[in-house]
């Protein structure tokens with residue numbers, strides 16, 4: 001690990017001011033992704049700004065009947081919150097499907113959204129990787145790419161976003177609240193938060209350098225049956241091959257978001273109109289234009305069959 | 317014939333000689349034309365926390381993980397380093413009542429916290445009920461993952477009592493129960509290379525049963 005200086009900040013304003021003094025610094029929250037990458041020298045910040053003790057650790061009701069989840073709320077606490085369990089069950093389910101009890105005790109809302117891909121070539125510093133070293137090429141295209149994206153990928157990168165939590169948040173129409181170095185706040189719908197890889201896969205979100213996530217808000221509960229089905233290589237403690245997050249209403253309408261298929265949680269609102277016609281029709285809309293490799297083509301039927309199972313479960 | 321003492325002396329001599337020749341080698345290019353860069357010591361930071369009820373103040377290289385602080389600086393070697401990437405759970409300790417992977421967190425981030433390691437749960441003479449149950453049920457073979465398994469198991473029972481749901485909890489709005497299926501899922505962050513899993517679950521069930 002490269003050496004770095006360290007400071008702990010007490011307010012969001014102090015966090016962004018610290019970044020302004022040390023451009024190239026990184027915020028550290030739970031540290032479970034950043035430190036992992038620093039040990040491998042994939043991330044090499046010269047300065048760390050510890051935001052883990054900011055008082056952004058509360059879950060509060062919003063004026064319009066939704067929830068504001070502080071950026072530093074631990075994944076365990078979010079999954080356990082009584083309102084989340086009752087009204088946003090999909091979020092609870094997605095959280096407890098991810099990582100381990102130990103990791104969820106440390107991992108935060110903001111850190112989870114910003115965790116980086118698990119593409120094995122991104123992790124192997126001997127390999128070309130446009131995301132890790134822009135312009136070096138992509139070892140996954142033409143390499144082992146069983147885990148990689150089938151939608152939204154580019155000639156430069158076919159990595160997936162690994163978060164389970166983000167899939168639920170996308171289905172729940174979450175909005176990310178931030179504050180930038182100048183103290184300006186903004187609200188970014190999760191649907192427009194992640195950037196498509198295009199020619200610049202190292203730029204993963206629309207956040208500006210030093211922009212701090214302060215909270216994620218959820219609109220008022222939508223009811224329905226909430227199901228998160230994660231398909232993985234072992235029964236627990238593994239990243240998703242694909243996952244299906246769904247909210248299904250009594251009349252058969254609903255919402256569907258997918259994990260493990262693209263650079264962001266994948267939701268196509270227009271495809272949801274097909275829900276009463278079943279999984280095949282919805283999947284056709286969701287994965288329209290999919291581009292597969294010889295190793296990851298299995299993801300298309302896997303999504304359709306998993307969704308069929310989820311819809312059957314929702315019907316009871 | 318060399319006596320052990322003579323051998324010690326000559327071995328030390330070799331080591332000293334070795335160090336000296338290394339020093340010479342590094343001095344060679346440092347002529348007046350090419351000043352040797354003054355090595356910058358790595359940044360450090362102070363941190364105070366308590367471990368197993370004992371207060372500690374340390375000044376550490378900022379890179380030191382909580383795991384390395386415990387093992388290398390406080391010499392509490394019960395906590396084990398397995399993968400050092402949060403994947404195996406051997407480094408599990410309890411910080412302010414929560415189980416965490418001590419390898420994926422910086423020591424300097426734990427200011428003011430109360431850390432419990434396997435040494436703090438119990439001693440060979442006065443074992444924690446979970447340590448005792450692991451012995452009774454043979455919940456290990458090589459024992460390397462055991463401290464992490466036990467710290468994790470103790471915290472798991474606390475998490476179930478606090479109502480934290482898991483991936484296998486059928487009803488999210490009901491209180492989770494202590495069942496073997498719940499324990500297996502909740503312990504999945506602790507890998508056992510010897511495969512002592514079934515005995516580990518028996519040990520935890522035993523402790524949970526004794527408590528309820």
Ligand SMILES: Cc1cc2nc3c(=O)[nH]c(=O)nc-3n(C[C@H](O)[C@H](O)[C@H](O)COP(=O)(O)OP(=O)(O)OC[C@H]3O[C@@H](n4cnc5c(N)ncnc54)[C@H](O)[C@@H]3O)c2cc1C
Nearest residue numbers: 029030031032033034098099107108111112114163164213
């Ligand atoms: C073995 C293992 C298995 C895992 N399995 C899963 C899994 O199955 N599913 C899953 O979803 N995840 C999984 N994870 C990933 C885990 O969920 C993430 O590591 C975690 O959510 C990251 O949160 P953190 O708070 O620790 O982030 P950190 O590591 O602290 O930070 C991550 C990034 O976010 C930035 N950041 C943090 N806070 C802010 C803020 N407030 N504003 C702006 N930037 C910020 C940091 O600068 C950094 O770039 C796994 C991780 C490990 C190690």
Ligand code: SF4
Nearest residue numbers: 119129130138157158
């Ligand atoms: S898929 Fe993306 S992350 Fe993986 S090697 Fe290619 S460029 Fe890197």
